[in-house]
Amino acid sequence: MSWNSALPLLVLASSLFPGGVIFFLSEERVVTRTVLNLAGATLKLLLVGVMIWGVFHGEPYESRLPLLPGLDLVLRADALSLLFVTLSAVLWLATTVYAIGYLEGSPNRSRFFGFFSLCVTATIGVALSGNLLTFLLFYELLTLTTYPLIVHRETEVARRAGRIYLTYTLAGGALLMVGTLWLYTLSGTLAFTAQGFLSTLASSEQSTLIMIFVLLMMGLGVKAALIPLHGWLPQAMVAPAPVSALLHAVAVVKAGAFGIIRVVYDVYGIQFAATLGVTLPLAVVAAVTIIYGSLRALFQDDLKRRLAFSTVSQVAYIILGVAIVGPIAAIGGLVHLVHQGVMKITLFFCAGNIAETLGIHKISDMNGVGQRLPWTMAAFTIAALGMIGLPPLAGFISKWYLGLGALEAGQGWVVIVLACSSLLNAAYFLPILYAAWFKPPPERWPAERSFGRQETAWPLLAPPLVTALLTVVIGLLASAPFSPLQWVHFITTSEYLP
Amino acid sequence: MNGFMSTFLLLLVPGLPLLLALPALHSRLRRPLYLALLPAVILWIVPADIALELPWLLFGSGVAIDGDTRWLLASLVLIWMVAGFLLQATRGTKERRLTTFLLLMMGGSLSAILVTEMAGFFACLVLLGYAYFGVLLTADGSEASRPAARLYLVLLVLSDVLLFEALLVTSIMSDPPWGKAIGEEVMHPAAQPPPLLFYLLLTFVGFAARGAVWPLQSWLPRLSVSPHPALTLLLGAVVIAIALLGMVRWLPLGELTSPLLGFLIQGVGGVALLYAVVAGLKWQTISATFILFFSGLLIIMVGVGLADPAVWNSYSHWGNIFIAIIAIGLAVLTLVRDRLGAPPCNAVVAGKPAVPMVGLLEERIGRAIRWVSKAGFESLPRLRAACVVQIVRLWQPHQWQRMLVRGEACFRQWHYAIALSLLLAIVVVLIGISFQDYPETAAVQVHINQEGVQQ
Amino acid sequence: MSVLIFSIHWQVMVVLLPLAGAIACFLWPRRGVMLALVCALGTTLSVAGLSWLVVVEGAQRYTVGGWGAPLGIDLYVDGLSLLMLIVTSVVGVAISVYANGYFERSRARAFWPLWLFLWGALNALFLSADIFNLYITLELLGLAAVTLVALAKGAQPLSSAMRYLLVTLLGSLLFLLGVALLYHSSGSVDIAILAERLSASPVVWIALGLMVVGLLLKTALFPLHFWLPQAHASAPAPVSALLSALVVKASFYILIRLWLEIFPPNNFVLGQLLGLLGAAALLWGNLQALRQTRLKMLIAYSTVAQLGYLFLAFPLANIIGWTGALYMLLSHAIAKAAMFMAAGNILRFGGHDSIADLDRIVQRLPLTVTTFALAGVSIMGLPPSGGFVAKWLLLEAAIRSAQWWWGVVLVLGGLLSAVWIFKVVGYAFTPSPVPHEVRAVPASMEWSALALALTAIALGLFSSWPLALMMVGLPFGEGGGS
Structure with missing residues (x-):
């Protein structure tokens, strides 16, 4: 097996192996577990770095394993998959550090970290899938590996959330499977190819292809939390903060959005999808999701719940960017995959810090938090302003390209949607910032934990600071080489140029 | 001065204040505000025009200093020095946070002057606006000024959105469009650019909301009577001046003509002047009046420029200088007023119309939000929950359960089982016999078993 | 080496070894365990040798004692029967290891001979080339299975064993009647000869019916299905596992043989009828499983449901459908055996298998819960697992033959089974306030179950080999069908 075909497997194994070993460690072996986790995450980051370099210089990375007659399990690194892989690898490292601090002294940590690693493995698998079957496989694995994380707290509420999550995602997975299979019987192949592989099919199959598209979108839309399939996401926020962070920023919702990108670009092909007339309805659904999610977020008092609805809204940006047929909008959508991840993970880290350190869960109790936790709230502020889309933060770049792309594609209504969403984002984020910074703090906090001179424990503080810094850097230096934006340029060129 | 030094200096002008904004850094320094101004002062003194391309910043940006901007830089440095001087008196517990916000503001304002393209300018404007909001609430936490501050925030957000849209329209209209980095071959601008008037209006209103141009001025008088004269100075000479600067810079004055909007803007400017003269002649709000008056003048100029490019072209470089003069004038005025000593203003201002209006507005918005939440956005999920409960209830009544139990019990009885088996046998036999001779009923089977039939 | 492999009559070994082992175990009960394990190993090796033979040389026919087809006994092995043999030995080895820890001495004495006897009968059944031999082996199999069920102590197992006995006898009787009628009308019991001579007539149809x-x-x-849940649930755990995994599959194997080889073609409507019953089984079984309060009953009902999948291949009637059904058989056998073993572990650990009180047990048996969950993944048909491959193939067959309604049933069945699987797995995440008095579970029991569950998962990743094996020889080798 050559190095090029082993590398995708190694990337997968770098989290699978620690995950497998951690299950068998006893609770007390904190050091071993931590070392394993961090070593895996760092190794993965290194391998991904090698792969980025290789893909940029045209190296093919592909591993194959025969799975079904005529269908292989294909792991392939192309520019698009690397975008997602890099995001997962970087944020996994951050979340691992955070989770180590967050779960210190709580029960069932081996189980947690085991499933945590498996969850990341599944996400990486989703990213590296070279055909729809492989994608389906890892997509379902992701469902299975996140369930234990959601119910990790073992409370009645958590189990209920887990049940709702499973109901939605398993049904979605079934639809995805039916759609995939149906597609296979029509086309005889499922391999992701630039500009799709369906445009050569007879025109009599068009109505069938539209139906399959709807099936696939329903299957993927569940995880991407498109309305009306978003019901599980706000429930799932009962999970521990690192899990919510990973769920909202990297793993689950992104897997859905990434799948939609894959289906639209590499299965149907964007031009063919546009001729089928399926992109406009998709764009409308995404737009409705954006507005609806923001409106619902406006009326939540629970911080994590508000963030969850904000995710519903923000992830739809990605889909909107894909569904506006045009290269610039595509850049906006794809780059938001990264930008939203970095910003949202920061917000969830901060929400976790506030809950862990002060025992505050509700926004109405957040008065003056900024004075007790200045660094945490600074990170929160940066991420929230980025979400609103203020320059020069990451969210601005995505919104900019989305708006420009919409104008370029002659779909001016999208700009109005974006403006409304910005206003709504401001309406639900700014009051939090206002209360946290400028209102007087209460006499005493609900459940304060003291960490000496620091505002909170280091492992809890460092990850949000790093990701907040990242929010600034990837926004400010958007045009620097190897920034997410430039990488997305690279992807889009290959998708839109023959 | 060599290239490296100038590059370094130019980057340091906004960079140093932003760096020093870290509380851990500036809390160890004695006079962080002056220190942060140092590069700007040097840049002002060194008489050379420098331009620097920053292709990796945002969508490709740049900073430059030339004749006009030097004037603006000079006035800004002056104003920051005055502000620093005024703020020395106000040492308090919140000083550290105030300094952070001030340094952020300073970075934003200095880079706004130096930056050469609109996205970067927009970014600086945003930094400036939000940092000023922070300064405002940190320095003056009184309950009375909060509604006005919040109104300012709302206008800020609105202005951001409008300017963002204006920026989009600019870049789609410009040729070649922005975002060109993707490569010209993939661009196919199928879009009709929106009408010019729309674009001009967006830009104008966007900047006007930040510049407290009538009729969006209601927050200005209340904020300009704050107990800290430095805040008033910063508001007028930095926040508003830079907003006006943006308007002058980014409206296509002298290039494009729109007589209609030009007249409209002149009209607005005129009304602003009138308003300033009639409503504002009070000592407490003298600086607000000053700002309103001169911004009115500038608006008239802009309107004239829009209506007739030729006029503007002949006087265009006066725009920047005029803004610099307003700022310096305001600085002088504030200093004078501070030295003369302003009377305590809270009691006087309590009766002013701006406060109740703002309060009323907020209350109305709050009521609207509550109403909306009652009407739709809470009842909708509740409705769904009720449906789910209904479905669950449908399931629970033991009808289904009972059916399952009874069915199972039925199958378990021997006579049923035997009867079923025999029945099944008979059915199988009947089906076998009766469908045997009609191959066309079994199209699928025939198709698949072609070979079997041939055997 | 290869000479050795080709010179041994593996078919005979496969049948005789377990039977001889059974007799030996009966004669020397003290050495029972050792004898049985050696025997299991030997049988497995024989099956491996046989598969080597078949893979290299294609389908094999062996005439016992040199007597020809119409008179003597033929042992016939093709891809289909080989697959069944392999499943049997995989599950058989795991069950042997498991049972070694499970039974105490007094019951082991009865278990080992019976189990080896049953194994021998199964192997003989899969190798039989004529329908009369099929009947005989089926009868042997049934009797051994009934006795094994009765191994569990108490009145309940006894009554269900009794019911099971009557059912097997009734079933065999019906089968025997059919055999007699066929023999009368065609003068032979050999499947190959029957396939040539049979023509559709009422008598033949009555026989087939x-x-x-x-x-x-x-x-x-x-x-x-009325007898199955009781019998499977009340038997000892290894017995439940082998009943669900292997014994019910034996009669399905005969059905599929007859259907493909001697049934007259054009039985489309009959196929639809069987498919309909399969669909009903799928839904009914899963719904019944949902309302069970005991874990083993739940698993038993799930067997009823999963058997429904197998029958969905009849209306689809194309190669993909058949391979799908067979793959389902394969993966279900392995996964269900693992699941019953896990249930046995839980039952032994906590002394009960009441689902509502599982929270006290499962948290302390992580390996067993993992086993259950992994087997559940296969049974739900989630990737990567054998169940997924099977469902994929069945669904593909449904779409390709334009009978999408079977696809709907398939998907619905998978979702329904997910409900009860997660109902059980959810208890792993329920903290229990009440400590429970426990009985240790030997490591061999936990690990053998886990190994089976992992095999079920691996079937999803390495499916090409079993799928290729199915194609060896009749009935799938050449164009499929009758």
Whole structure:
């Protein structure tokens, strides 16, 4: 097996192996577990770095394993998959550090970290899938590996959330499977190819292809939390903060959005999808999701719940960017995959810090938090302003390209949607910032934990600071080489140029 | 001065204040505000025009200093020095946070002057606006000024959105469009650019909301009577001046003509002047009046420029200088007023119309939000929950359960089982016999078993 | 080496070894365990040798004692029977290891001979080339299985064993009637000869009808499944595992053989009928499983449901459908055995298998819960698992033959089974306030179950080999069908 075909497997194994070993460690072996986790995450980051370099210089990375007659399990690194892989690898490292601090002294940590690693493995698998079957496989694995994380707290509420999550995602997975299979019987192949592989099919199959598209979108839309399939996401926020962070920023919702990108670009092909007339309805659904999610977020008092609805809204940006047929909008959508991840993970880290350190869960109790936790709230502020889309933060770049792309594609209504969403984002984020910074703090906090001179424990503080810094850097230096934006340029060129 | 030094200096002008904004850094320094101004002062003194391309910043940006901007830089440095001087008196517990916000503001304002393209300018404007909001609430936490501050925030957000849209329209209209980095071959601008008037209006209103141009001025008088004269100075000479600067810079004055909007803007400017003269002649709000008056003048100029490019072209470089003069004038005025000593203003201002209006507005918005939440956005999920409960209830009544139990019990009885088996046998036999001779009923089977039939 | 492999009559070994082992175990009960394990190993090796033979040389026919087809006994092995043999030995080895820890001495004495006897009968059944031999082996199999069920102590197992006995006898009787009628009308019992001579006539149809119903009764297809849950649930855990995994599959194997080889073609409507019953089984079984309060009953009902999948291949009637059904058989056998073993572990650990009180147990048996969950993944048909491959193939067959409604049933069945699987797995995440008095579970029991569950998962990743094996020789080798 050559190095090029082993590398995708190694990337997968770098989290699978620690995950497998951690299950068998006893609770007390904190050091071993931590070392394993961090070593895996760092190794993965290194391998991904090698792969980025290789893909940029045209190296093919592909591993194959025969799975079904005529269908292989294909792991392939192309520019698009690397975008997602890099995001997962970087944020996994951050979340691992955070989770180590967050779960210190709580029960069932081996189980947690085991499933945590498996969850990341599944996400990486989703990213590296070279055909729809492989994608389906890892997509379902992701469902299975996140369930234990959601119910990790073992409370009645958590189990209920887990049940709702499973109901939605398993049904979605079934639809995805039916759609995939149906597609296979029509086309005889499922391999992701630039500009799709369906445009050569007879025109009599068009109505069938539209139906399959709807099936696939329903299957993927569940995880991407498109309305009306978003019901599980706000429930799932009962999970521990690192899990919510990973769920909202990297793993689950992104897997859905990434799948939609894959289906639209590499299965149907964007031009063919546009001729089928399926992109406009998709764009409308995404737009409705954006507005609806923001409106619902406006009326939540629970911080994590508000963030969850904000995710519903923000992830739809990605889909909107894909569904506006045009290269610039595509850049906006794809780059938001990264930008939203970095910003949202920061917000969830901060929400976790506030809950862990002060025992505050509700926004109405957040008065003056900024004075007790200045660094945490600074990170929160940066991420929230980025979400609103203020320059020069990451969210601005995505919104900019989305708006420009919409104008370029002659779909001016999208700009109005974006403006409304910005206003709504401001309406639900700014009051939090206002209360946290400028209102007087209460006499005493609900459940304060003291960490000496620091505002909170280091492992809890460092990850949000790093990701907040990242929010600034990837926004400010958007045009620097190897920034997410430039990488997305690279992807889009290959998708839109023959 | 060599290239490296100038590059370094130019980057340091906004960079140093932003760096020093870290509380851990500036809390160890004695006079962080002056220190942060140092590069700007040097840049002002060194008489050379420098331009620097920053292709990796945002969508490709740049900073430059030339004749006009030097004037603006000079006035800004002056104003920051005055502000620093005024703020020395106000040492308090919140000083550290105030300094952070001030340094952020300073970075934003200095880079706004130096930056050469609109996205970067927009970014600086945003930094400036939000940092000023922070300064405002940190320095003056009184309950009375909060509604006005919040109104300012709302206008800020609105202005951001409008300017963002204006920026989009600019870049789609410009040729070649922005975002060109993707490569010209993939661009196919199928879009009709929106009408010019729309674009001009967006830009104008966007900047006007930040510049407290009538009729969006209601927050200005209340904020300009704050107990800290430095805040008033910063508001007028930095926040508003830079907003006006943006308007002058980014409206296509002298290039494009729109007589209609030009007249409209002149009209607005005129009304602003009138308003300033009639409503504002009070000592407490003298600086607000000053700002309103001169911004009115500038608006008239802009309107004239829009209506007739030729006029503007002949006087265009006066725009920047005029803004610099307003700022310096305001600085002088504030200093004078501070030295003369302003009377305590809270009691006087309590009766002013701006406060109740703002309060009323907020209350109305709050009521609207509550109403909306009652009407739709809470009842909708509740409705769904009720449906789910209904479905669950449908399931629970033991009808289904009972059916399952009874069915199972039925199958378990021997006579049923035997009867079923025999029945099944008979059915199988009947089906076998009766469908045997009609191959066309079994199209699928025939198709698949072609070979079997041939055997 | 290869000379050795080709010179041994592996077919005979495969049948005789377990039977000889059974007799030996009966004669020397003290050495029972060792004898049985050696025997299991030997049988497995023989099966491996046989598969080597078949893979290299294709389908094999062996005439016992040199007597020809119409008179003597033929042992015939092709891809289909080889697959069944392999499944049997994989599950058989795991069950042997498991049972070694499970049974105490007094019951082991009865278990080992019976189990080896049953194994021998199964192997003989899969190798039989004529329908009379099929009947005999089926009868042997049934008797051994009934006795094994009765191994569990108490009145309940006894009554269900009794019911099971009557059902197997009834089923065999119906089958025998069919055999007699066929023999009368065609003068032979050899499957190959029957396939040539049979022509559709009422007598043949009556014979086939009787045989089908007899087999359906033994396969426990809805609505003739009434005996299965009780029998499977009340048997000792290893016995439940082998009943669910292997014994019901034997009669299905006969059905599929008859259907593909001697049934007259053009039985589209009959296929639809079987498919309909399969669909009903799928839904009914899963719904019943949902409302069970005992874990083993739940798993037993899930067997009823899963058997429904197998029958969905009949209306689809194309190669993909058949391979799908067979793959389902394969993966279900392995996963269900693992699941019953896990249930046995839980039962032993906590002394009960009441689902509502599982929270006290499962948190302390992580390996067993993992086993259950992994087997559940296969049974739900989630990737990567054998169940997924099977469902994929069945669904593909449904779409390709334009009978999408079977696809709907398939998907619905998978989702329904997910509900009860997660109902059980959810208890792993329920903290229990009440400590429970426990009995240790030997490591061999936990690990053998886990190994089986992992095999079920691996079937999803390495499916090409079993799928290729199915194609060896008849009935799938050449164009499939009758």
